[in-house]
Amino acid sequence: MNSFTVQKIEAWPVDLPLKAPFVVATGAMDVAKNIFVRVTLQDGSVGFGEVAPFPDISGEDQAASLSAFPAAAQVLLGQPATQFRLLSQRILEMTRPFPALRCGLETALLDALCRAMGIPLWGLWGGADVRGRETDVTLPIGPIDAVVATAQDWYHQGFQVLKMKVGHDVEEDIRRVAAVATTCTNASFVIDANQGYTFSQARIFIQAIEHLHISVQVFEQPIHRDHLEEMVMLKNQSTIPLAADESLRSIEDARCLIEEKAVDIFNLKITKCGVMESVRIAELARASGIRLMIGGMVESRIAMGCSWSLVLGLGGFDVLDLDMPLLLAVDPIQGGFHYEGAMLHPWHQSGLGMSINPDHASMVSIE
Ligand SMILES: [Mg+2]
Secondary structure: OOOOEEEEEEEEEEEEEEEEEEEEOOEEEEEEEEEEEEEEEOOOOEEEEEEOOOHHHHOOOHHHHHHHHHHHHHOOOOOEHHHHHHHHHHHHHHOOOOHHHHHHHHHHHHHHHHHHHOOEHHHHHOOOOOOOEEOOEEEOOOOHHHHHHHHHHHHHOOOOEEEEEOOOOHHHHHHHHHHHHHHOOOOEEEEEOOOOEOHHHHHHHHHHHHHHOOOEEEEEOOEOOOOHHHHHHHHHHOOOOEEEOOOOOOHHHHHHHHHOOOOOEEEEOHHHHOHHHHHHHHHHHHHOOOEEEEOOOOOOHHHHHHHHHHHHHHOOEEEEOOOHHHHEOOOOOEEOOOEEOOEEOOOOOOEOOEEOOOOHHHOEEEO
């Protein structure tokens, strides 16, 4: 036993309502049913993590994650947080169907360790790029007039990069993106189809965007992850950079996408790959000439703070899609990084620098 030994792991469910329903090609959400995790070390240091499953994207949900929590948490109990790479590997074996749960446990472990060491979490990754950065903001699928009004609102608040969800109806999607581009004249775009298009629909969409000269930084996941050959064809026929999101769930997926030269950009998310596997994927991508983007699920500043730590600590991220806490109706977190318009600012307190009031009534505790 030493001061870094994990003494207790707790988890409790939390419901985070959105300001407006979040509609994407594969489903919709109006309340994020997440889980907060708290790890306590021998020296009393505590760390927080967040489990943010998106059932329509990953199949994982709050109830299943909570029921898998005790066995996965048991792996950490009595172990030294300083061996976080080894522990992460062991948790991975326990939580293959539950990447968001793995992410929550890893985040809480790393937060606790960094608090015990007295360094911010981004310091653990090396502090390669510690500066304020701008995030995009997401516009879910909706009626054109409503989406244009929401886009203008964000644009006037200083958001220069608008992320538009598409993938329901290609003709309507083109009209909606064109309408927003016409009113937000200097905006650039991230487009995300969440696998909603067929190959030919994706071609129609890309040709229309090229024809309209709309500035698109990234087109995420135009088609289904199973259609790798079509993704390669699409990339070879497109002037718009393509990104893998749903196609990238593990380091094995990353290797395959690199080998097939299927995409230009990886969209990393700690909630789908876990924290340490995301670090490994980022390193592999950079060594292979793949550009990096980082995003999240519907989550609070806890999970997003951990993703932000990777941007600050590892460096090399071109596109930040770290807007989700801005779309929530509540912010149950005290301290940590903050937003100023589209800008995320680094923090300098230990770990994530955040705290949460636990819900003792619904807490599951492993000690
Ligand atoms: Mg995406």
